[in-house]
Amino acid sequence: MGKHILVPVGRFRFDLNDITIEPVQFLYMFANFLFFPTFQALIFNKVCLQTHDADFCSELQNNETFKENHTSENHDITAETSHWILKTNIALTAPSFFMVTLFLGPLGDKIGRKIPVLLPCIGALFSFIACLLNAKFMTASLYYLLVGPLVNGFFGGYIAAIMASFSYVGHVSSPESKMMRLGIIEAMSFLSGTIGVFVSGVMLDKQGFIFIFATLIVVISLAIIYTIVWVENIRSHIQDAENVGCSAFLVKFFKDSFSCVVRQRESRVFSSLVLLVISINMVMLCTTGDMDIALLYLKENLNFSQTLFGYFKGLDNFLRGITLITVLPLVKRFTSIRDLPLVLVGFISFAVNFVVLGVASTQWMVFLAAVLGMLKGVPSAGIRAMMSSMVSQDEQGRLFGIVAASESIITLIASVLFNELYPATVHIFPGLCYMLGAGLILLMFLLILYLHCTLPSDMPQMSYQTVVEDPQLQISDSDIPSSLTAEA
Template identity: 25%
Template structure:
């Protein structure tokens, strides 16, 4: 009897300990689920709005854009240029903020919660304003850049969310468990990609192809993420005491404190500082590797245009492909990553090599594809690709001390 009671107590303790370890994973899940729910719908909106409003083609042509080859090429070129400007607008300001955000967060005792809430608020604004743009059917495509993309960029948006979530996990984990925990954080949002795309297609068709409703659902999910983060996470994730000088310095006005030129100097110093055991060269190698890896991150919008132009994909066909592609991503990272790290004891560098090779092989297949099924072959080959980012992030946290983690997380 006592043994059964002890077993129950152990299970309760294990469950409690496991739940206590859950930190930013639900935030990342809700954030990415909201994003993926409207990802394909957003690409379709760009093409449709450019066709109808910006280029002034008839309703018949735009409804059957896949069957009108000459107009399709014109629309594709227009949207491709817009996507480039939209990407610059989306990441330009956060790129500048990145020079200050990580150092400010590190200096203030691992202040990850503030940037995370700001980023989530920015993405909520984006979703609401995108719904407004979709509702105003006479607004040209570039209005979405001015009203939906630029304002949230001032909050750090995606950069702030990723920096805060990954740095938070790095702060509260030991070096031994960090690779697995960061991988699980990666899984928490990767798993939303196939489900989000699939449910987004269902929601879009069920609501009579309403872009407005899709983005309002997106905004609602982000509000839930905001509430969870506000209630569950600590304002400072790093368990260390700030010294008196830092406490006094923190009393400066927020903007003066945030844009302190010392933060810029700290960011540069973190990258160039001499470290024992050739760690500076090691860090540079990791940063370059991550920079090269991220080239494929924003390919989804252009991939939609590519599949539409080459294979006449519509929203449903492209959603099916994206669902499959992201599904094999999740299977790859869930099944293979634990085997690599726990069973085979594969070094982190070897795992990165495997993932990068998988991604490269897939892109070669995409380029050479003559039939739609080849896209699925390429997606299957790249199933191990997503292990690259979490492993590199984990490697960086093992190279730099806790005070520099926010600086390096973006």
């Protein structure tokens, strides 16, 4: 909004104009965290109803004695559910990759940042409507489960929403406020995740699928309305001099994104940047694999109800979020510890979390794993900060564009790996997937340790500067206000 709206808070005055897409991020992430376990449970129910009646499926989920007496049927249904989770992930991830790499970034650069923020919300709305219809007609074909993820994928999906949020905040933030404002965006994800997964089990047990999907439709509709009414369509003052066609422009953006990673750089920046990109993708692989199998693993082996699973994931998200919001800033402020040692500590916490989950024989051990893994969010934050410091201001979007695209591929690989491995090894050792994840994390620990030992402590970092928008380049009153600055 062009006009400042000041709200007195004690001795301070808070400008509502400083609120941009933070509410969108909160609502979108809350909806997704509430959606994911609910969608997995919906798939389980629909798979069960393909071969059994409603009474059998209800008893299988709510009666532990009945479940123990039908172990074989439960395993078959769980395995088929895992395969359908994989199919829905493919339907979401494949189009998301092309959306992020070829369309979303160029669209934001050409016509403004508002549309890329809006599109993933619209895709999520169609996805929730499709799931509501699937819940209404439970005995319909399982292939209808693919409709929502496909539509959501063509609108960019989860990764596009994250990329659009960071691009928007990075555009309107000064160098001095960038870390704080990006931290607030991260905090929105943690807070919404804590609430979303915490209430998902309770809502599903008490209200059912249709109520949850209707709630999701309302939540994401609020995000869409807020974006349309409040969010500014900010644009960069740097425009392409060459007027090329749409296809040529998309090809150019695709090439520029990859050239950002592979271009030659001074010192050991290039090799370090590549290793960091590999590391962040391995973090995504383990995180996605955990999300895919956690509900099935805990229900089948430790008798977790949907409500108890929600409590566990809520605690897990809360501890990870509170660590990044409070502990990490305090450590950075009062110590001189560099980023890479903190990443190493985070990897140790991540690996211990997976090992305890893999060997857990009681429910309390699962909650202990959440406490021991409270630092597992540090590696992602630290690695992204290191990558960002190694490239110039005008390469930030291209770098995180290619990182987002690679993460979408890794998400698909993780779904294939964990959803195929878990059903195949559950009779041998149910926690084998978590042991595999711990092994990958330890490999990344060794890789980061190598970087910590070989990178010079005085390695040069890119400088940043704020370029004030030329008033003559302001597009309209609906564009970025003159009081804000845009990044070069």
